[in-house]
Each structure stands twice: as structure tokens, then as C-alpha cells.
Amino acid sequence: MNWKTFYAMLSRDGHVARRNLVPMLMQNLLQPMLLTFVFGRVLTTSGMMQMSYKNVLLPGIIAISMVLSGIQAVAMPLIAEFQFTREIEDRLLAPMEMHWLAVEKVIAGMIQAIVSGLVVIPAAWLVMGKGLNLSFEHPVEFVVVCLLVSLLSSAGGLTLGCSIGQTQIGLMFSMVVAPMMMFGCAYYPWSALAAFPGLQYAVLINPLVYASEGLRGTLAPQVPHIPTLLIIASLAVIDTVLLVVGLKKFTKKAVS
Amino acid sequence: MGIGIRIEELRKVYDSPPPSAARGGGFSFTPTRSAGPKEKKDKKKKMEVVALNGISLEIQAGEIFGLLGPNGAGKSTTIGILTTRTVPTSGRAFIGEYDVWKQQVNAKLLIGVVPQRPNLDFALTAREILTFHGAYFGQSAKERNRRADELIEKFKLNDRADHMVRGFSGGMMQRLSIARAMMHDPEVLFLDEPSAGLDPQTRLLLWEVIREYNKLGKTIVLTTHYMDEADSLCERLAIIDHGVIIAKGTPQELKASIPGGYLLRLRFDRVNDELLKQLRAISGVTEVRPKEPSSTDVYADRGGTLISGIVNSAQAAGVELRDVSISEPSLENLFLHHTGRSLRD
Numbered sequence: 001m002n003w004k005t006f007y008a009m010l011s012r013d014g015h016v017a018r019r020n021l022v023p024m025l026m027q028n029l030l031q032p033m034l035l036t037f038v039f040g041r042v043l044t045t046s047g048m049m050q051m052s053y054k055n056v057l058l059p060g061i062i063a064i065s066m067v068l069s070g071i072q073a074v075a076m077p078l079i080a081e082f083q084f085t086r087e088i089e090d091r092l093l094a095p096m097e098m099h100w101l102a103v104e105k106v107i108a109g110m111i112q113a114i115v116s117g118l119v120v121i122p123a124a125w126l127v128m129g130k131g132l133n134l135s136f137e138h139p140v141e142f143v144v145v146c147l148l149v150s151l152l153s154s155a156g157g158l159t160l161g162c163s164i165g166q167t168q169i170g171l172m173f174s175m176v177v178a179p180m181m182m183f184g185c186a187y188y189p190w191s192a193l194a195a196f197p198g199l200q201y202a203v204l205i206n207p208l209v210y211a212s213e214g215l216r217g218t219l220a221p222q223v224p225h226i227p228t229l230l231i232i233a234s235l236a237v238i239d240t241v242l243l244v245v246g247l248k249k250f251t252k253k254a255v256s
Numbered sequence: 257m258g259i260g261i262r263i264e265e266l267r268k269v270y271d272s273p274p275p276s277a278a279r280g281g282g283f284s285f286t287p288t289r290s291a292g293p294k295e296k297k298d299k300k301k302k303m304e305v306v307a308l309n310g311i312s313l314e315i316q317a318g319e320i321f322g323l324l325g326p327n328g329a330g331k332s333t334t335i336g337i338l339t340t341r342t343v344p345t346s347g348r349a350f351i352g353e354y355d356v357w358k359q360q361v362n363a364k365l366l367i368g369v370v371p372q373r374p375n376l377d378f379a380l381t382a383r384e385i386l387t388f389h390g391a392y393f394g395q396s397a398k399e400r401n402r403r404a405d406e407l408i409e410k411f412k413l414n415d416r417a418d419h420m421v422r423g424f425s426g427g428m429m430q431r432l433s434i435a436r437a438m439m440h441d442p443e444v445l446f447l448d449e450p451s452a453g454l455d456p457q458t459r460l461l462l463w464e465v466i467r468e469y470n471k472l473g474k475t476i477v478l479t480t481h482y483m484d485e486a487d488s489l490c491e492r493l494a495i496i497d498h499g500v501i502i503a504k505g506t507p508q509e510l511k512a513s514i515p516g517g518y519l520l521r522l523r524f525d526r527v528n529d530e531l532l533k534q535l536r537a538i539s540g541v542t543e544v545r546p547k548e549p550s551s552t553d554v555y556a557d558r559g560g561t562l563i564s565g566i567v568n569s570a571q572a573a574g575v576e577l578r579d580v581s582i583s584e585p586s587l588e589n590l591f592l593h594h595t596g597r598s599l600r601d
Binding site: 008011012015016019084085088089090092093094096097 | 270336339340341342343360361364365367369371373374375376377378379380384385388389391392393394436
């Protein structure tokens with residue numbers, strides 16, 4: 001393993017991310033802010049939703065922005081770089097085993113996912129105003145869940161990025177990302193689906209459910225949630241599967 | 257020190273459409289069409305493209321070696337296998353002492369690659385492309401900045417060095433690709449169709465750079481379908497067609513191997529046995545090859561002075577001579593001799 005090469009590639013991704021910092025932040029912040037304002041401020045202040053809904057919503061918003069930004073940070077460049085320009089080739093020719101490049105992409109994606117999650121917390125707090133009651137009493141669990149969620153998003157981005165072509169990006173957003181967000185228990189706790197038993201178990205295939213519920217359990221434990229240990233175990237399994245599948249697809253795509 | 261290359265019985269069969277660089281066509285930006293769900297099933301069974309069919313080669317340390325052949329002959333696939341970008345179906349390839357597919361990292365440290373189509377990192381500026389490339393190869397900040405400055409100067413990229421490469425012209429991208437490949441001072445430099453799409457001036461600069469780099473004791477492997485490039489630049493050549501090597505040697509040896517050397521392509525109103533007999537009897541003619549439907553290729557040790565003999569033969573055979581074209585000994589003729597078709601067909 002050639003750490004110098006690995007580090008150089010990480011700094012390349014960091015350099016590119018810094019160059020696009022403002023558009024990237026706007027992209028990562030705008031949607032969560034709009035959601036927070038409409039659901040967390042307008043609906044609650046007008047009395048259509050209870051004030052305590054804010055505590056349900058915020059962890060979900062963080063989960064969405066982490067998962068989306070991780071997927072985007074890894075999948076989009078991969079899709080572009082594997083297209084006919086084959087931009088990725090200069091890194092595939094660098095003196096390092098090929099799969100480490102995929103690992104590097106995943107780590108860069110994790111960093112971006114964590115940054116977007118961390119940026120959303122204070123911003124959403126400000127937008128939501130009074131009535132938010134977050135707990136930071138489980139710091140270790142919070143950190144573990146955050147790391148697993150960021151890995152989930154970037155390993156998912158790796159798998160998606162190596163599975164689809166440029167022409168299918170629009171399709172991916174409407175067919176994969178949109179249902180994932182709606183049925184990801186981001187806007188409601190998983191227990192709220194109890195009235196729809198079939199759906200309640202069907203949504204468990206959606207990785208975003210574990211992200212939302214995991215962050216809810218660590219940030220707003222007063223809201224009903226799936227037990228955090230169970231979430232951590234499930235996330236660990238999903239992460240491993242996505243990472244293994246993603247690495248396989250990557251190495252297959254990297255050589256002809 | 258100098259690093260040689262050895263290829264043993266290399267075979268490559270693609271079971272999906274070959275990558276576009278290997279599919280030939282120079283700068284043809286043909287996107288890989290993904291098959292519909294229906295045709296995918298039956299296509300999977302049928303799709304089998306033999307790109308290389310048992311190629312063995314030895315390239316000496318410090319030589320300029322050329323792979324010559326038409327589009328789709330297997331040149332890019334050969335380069336792909338030697339540069340860890342294409343997995344061989346069978347056979348082995350060595351860069352120096354390293355088996356390319358078993359000791360990839362060691363092999364990658366020794367090689368620099370200029371691809372057929374520029375694959376520059378569009379998220380970076382020209383200078384950054386060079387410095388990050390240096391960083392991937394473990395160069396210190398000082399070293400990579402110095403080297404980048406040198407190469408930017410050498411390839412005349414000064415005024416655009418700090419621009420994003422997205423807006424660069426084809427020639428500039430190609431120059432930058434070559435600069436990038438030289439950034440880590442590789443022992444072996446691979447250039448896949450380096451002068452495709454270059455203007456004549458840039459082409460001369462490129463040849464100059466290649467010769468200069470070779471003088472430092474570096475091994476150069478290039479593919480081309482330009483005869484003049486192969487002829488003037490390469491010390492040794494292998495001519496590839498349909499995935500097999502049909503001839504190899506120095507350009508002089510190869511040209512000398514064509515019977516006669518001169519090629520006269522003749523066209524008559526019709527060709528009969530009497531005519532062929534007459535033509536074979538002309539002194540200086542080494543080989544006569546009738547072609548469909550009314551042409552004949554004559555290989556001979558001289559050119560224009562044979563015309564009167566040919567006219568006489570035609571008259572004696574009762575046929576009319578319609579067209580004559582004479583070409584001097586060249587690799588083009590060699591290719592034609594071995595494959596029966598022109599390089600550009």
C-alpha cells in the first residue's frame with residue numbers, strides 16, 4: 001500500500017472540493033433549509049403541527065443531507081470520470097493497487113457527508129427557532145452513528161456510481177432518491193408507520209431509515225425510535241455489503 | 257539502466273464491446289451503447305471480439321518501438337495490457353522484470369502513458385494536473401513544482417498553465433497529456449496514436465520530444481497508423497493486423513522484405529492468363545498478383561522503366577491497359593503485401 005499516493009489523491013479531492021466550496025455548500029444547505037423552514041417553522045408556528053415535531057424533523061433532515069451529499073460526492077464524479085473521457089485513468093495509473101482508489105473516494109465522500117451533516121445542525125437550529133430540544137447526552141453513540149451514516153452514503157455512492165451511466169442520472173434521482181427520501185423515516189419516526197404494517201416492514205430495505213432513526217435516537221431520544229444498538233448493527237451490515245459490492249463493481253469497471 | 261518489455265502469447269477476447277480507445281477510430285467519440293434488456297440476453301452469448309490472437313514480442317531497453325496497423329488491429333489492446341488497463345485473456349506481459357498483471361504497482365512505477373484520447377483531469381488546471389500527477393508518484397513539493405515548470409516551458413503551455421483544461425484545444429490537451437506522462441520520469445513511455453489530430457507543427461515538436469527523451473536511455477513504445485511516422489521515428493516495428501503480428505523488424509528490413517520493393521498497381525479492361533504469363537516474363541518482376549476484377553499488382557525491383565514492357569505484354573495478350581500507379585518501397589506497400597489491403601481501408 002502506497003500511502004503517499006493515497007494521501008495525494010485525498011488532497012486532490014480536497015482541493016477540488018475547496019474550489020467548489022460555495023456552490024457545494026449552497027447545494028447541500030438550500031434544500032434542508034427550505035424543508036426546515038416549511039415543516040419546522042411555518043407548520044409548527046401556525047399550529048398545524050405540534051412544537052415537538054421539530055425534534056422529530058431535525059435528525060431526519062440531517063440524515064437526508066448526509067446521505068445525499070455522500071452519494072453525490074462519490075457517485076457524480078465517478079459517473080463523469082468513467083465516461084468516455086476516462087478522466088479517472090491518471091489515478092488508475094498511479095502506483096497503488098486499484099481498489100485503494102475506490103477506498104480513497106469513499107473516505108473523501110465520508111468527509112463531505114460529515115461536513116454537510118455538521119453544517120446543517122446549527123443552520124437548521126437557527127431556522128427552526130424556539131422549541132427545539134436536542135440532547136447531546138450520548139456523544140459516543142452519536143459519533144458512531146454519524147460515521148456509519150457517512151460510510152453508508154459514500155459506499156452507496158460508490159455502488160451507484162459504478163452501476164449507472166451518465167444518461168441514467170435523472171432516472172436515478174426520480175426512481176431511487178425520491179422514494180428513498182419519502183420512505184426514509186426522515187419526516188416521521190418509524191413507529192408512525194405502525195398503522196401501515198406492510199409498509200412499515202417494507203421500508204426497512206431503505207438505508208435512510210436507519211440513518212434517520214439512528215440520529216433520532218442519539219439526538220432526540222425522547223422521540224420514539226428503533227433501539228440505537230440495533231441501528232448500529234444494521235448500519236454496520238449494510239455498510240459492509242455496499243462497500244464490498246461497490247469495490248467489486250469499481251474494479252470491474254476500472255479495467256477492460 | 258533502461259527497461260525492456262516482453263510479451264508472451266498474449267490473447268485478448270472481449271465479451272462486451274471493447275473500450276472505445278481500443279475500438280479504433282482515432283478521435284471518434286462513439287459512446288458505448290448499452291444494449292436494451294431484450295437484446296442484452298442474446299447479445300451476451302454472441303458477443304465475442306478477438307482483439308489479440310497470440311502475440312509475442314520483445315522490445316529492447318532504450319529503443320523506439322512502433323506498433324503499426326489499421327484501426328481495430330489490436331494496437332490499443334496491446335498497449336492497454338502493458339499499462340494495466342486491460343486484462344489479458346491469456347498470456348503474460350513483462351515490463352522489465354515485473355509481470356504487469358501480478359506486480360502491477362512495480363510496473364506502474366516504471367511506465368508513463370499517453371492515451372489515444374486525452375483523459376486529463378477536468379477539475380484541475382494544467383499546472384495542477386502535472387503537480388498532482390507528481391504527487392501520486394511520491395515526488396516532493398519542490399521536485400514536482402520544478403519539474404512542472406520545466407515541462408510547461410518545454411511544451412509551450414506557459415500562457416495557459418493556470419487555466420482549467422476544459423477549454424483547451426485538442427493539440428494543447430495532447431501536449432499536456434505527454435507532459436503529464438513524462439512528469440515522473442518513467443523508464444518506459446507508451447504513446448497510443450500520439451499524432452492523431454495534431455497539426456504538422458505540433459507533430460514535429462512531438463517527434464523531437466520523443467527522440468530527445470529516447471536519448472536519455474528511455475524505452476518508447478508507440479502505436480500509429482501513419483507510415484511516415486513509423487518510418488522516420490521507430491527503430492523497430494511490428495505490423496499488427498486482426499490481432500496477430502504479420503511482420504517485425506527495422507523499417508529498412510521490413511521494406512527490403514517486400515519482393516522487389518516497388519509496387520505497380522495496374523488496371524486493365526480484363527485480365528487473362530496470357531497477360532499474367534507475359535507480365536511474369538518481364539525482367540525485374542518478382543511477383544504478379546491478379547486482383548478482382550480486372551486489376552493486377554506487380555512487385556518489381558524497379559518502377560517506371562517497366563512501363564513499356566507492361567504495355568507490350570498487354571498488347572500481346574490482347575487487353576487494354578487503363579491505369580498504372582507506381583509506389584516506391586514503403587511500409588504502406590509492405591502492409592498491402594501482407595494483408596492485401598491498404599492501411600487506410
